[in-house]
Amino acid sequence: MGDKMDSYENNRDLHTSTYKVLDVEPEYPDVHQIGNLFGKHITWEADGWKAIGESYFKSCYIHAGLSGAEETFSGPDAEKLLSDFSINDVTKWKEGKCKHLVSLDEKGYVTNHALFYKDSPTQFRTTAGCSVPYLAAMQTGKYNVQYTTRNIFIFQLSGPTSLTIVEKASQTNLHDVKFLQIVPLRMPGIDADLEFVRIGMSGTLSYEVHGPAEVGPAVYDKLYQIGKPMGMKRMGWKDYTINHTFGGNPQMTVNFESSLYADPQFTATAPFTPNYTGSIDPKNIEARFRTAVECRWDFMARFNHDFLGRAALEAEMASPKRRVVSLVLNPDDIADVIRSQFTDDPYKYIDFPCAEQQPAGGHQDWVCDADGSHIGISANPTYSSHYKVMISHAVIDVDKIEDGREVIIKWGDFGGKIKDIRATIAPFPYIHDVGDNRTFDTSKIASGLDAK
Structure with a gap:
């Protein structure tokens, strides 16, 4: 009875009734703490923070809290737009890969730090960040760039069983996916084009599955029903920041705030105060x-282009x-x-x-x-x-x-x-005695195609 009650497929009425609250997650009867954060309705706590703190060392967690708008910048000047407001070099960035871009204000404080995906030199996508610097620049008319959005789910999985679970759900060999690589993904029974990304903030083996928001509950439940017998735990926002802090990944709204909050006008219109x-x-x-130097992000800086905050960053790097x-x-x-x-x-x-x-x-x-x-x-x-x-x-x-x-x-x-x-x-990061996602040897991970 317990397994049936946990199953999305066996409780479809919970998701189509007028009582549906969560945006992209199934509404399991045993999950009672839901949060309204950043204009999104997400799980606050599901399996408990103690279990979550252990999960990505022994099994795996799944988290949906970064789901929301996927923003696309496309057009002849998309690359120049991001370059003018990023310490990173976006021109040598390979297509089909993602990276965190860092934007600064004139004083060198971080305005945005978010994951961007490069589809081509004329199209980039981003999620879970603050695109105000780029949108404000577009309004000057100096950039031939189009801006569009769509609502997607982002399911983060981290831990030694994460790869096996996604492979079993998709019936696809994903062992060769490299760090920061993005590949298309399909799942039997899910009528939608998905994406699989090797990225995560926990400091160990981590992945993300992305797709249209409307199929989010079905995808989440498919992963959870496969992962639950393998020890998968459902993470909420209450325990989400454990992995960032111990993994050594400073995050806006968690460890510091965007310097855009120095502008009263931004603060008045921001979705979160x-x-x-x-x-x-x-x-x-x-x-x-925080500055990029304080966050230890100065290794990303390339001074082969001009960008907002360059002078401040150069001065700080010379004398941290x-x-x-x-x-x-x-x-x-x-x-x-x-x-x-x-x-x-x-x-x-x-x-x-x-x-x-x-x-x-x-x-x-x-x-x-x-x-x-x-x-x-x-x-x-x-x-x-x-x-x-x-x-x-x-x-x-x-x-x-x-x-x-x-x-x-x-x-x-x-x-x-x-x-x-x-x-x-x-030491920073604090996490130790686990494999680093950047160099993790996935040949040691069981194949989901062989898993029973």
């Missing part, structure tokens, strides 16, 4: 922003001030915060798995050295049930970065009670 929490004064909006590191929070100090909740004078609560519920890119705390001097800024701490630690992404003065060095995170909200939480600088 950040909360500026943490021990840093909420009026200090720039403390919520801060870099992102992993900070491992002291468990005794975390326990003190939790213990204080049973008193009349508690510290700001620490939630799990994210200390401040996501999206929380606006949450930033001061990081100090032993004498109390500010040496950096810490983003939202996040807990891993696999590693049994809570870490944060923190940008620290480069001359203070030393693995094992103890620093202090000023945990709390500006003007309120502050807890000094000891933290230790650790």
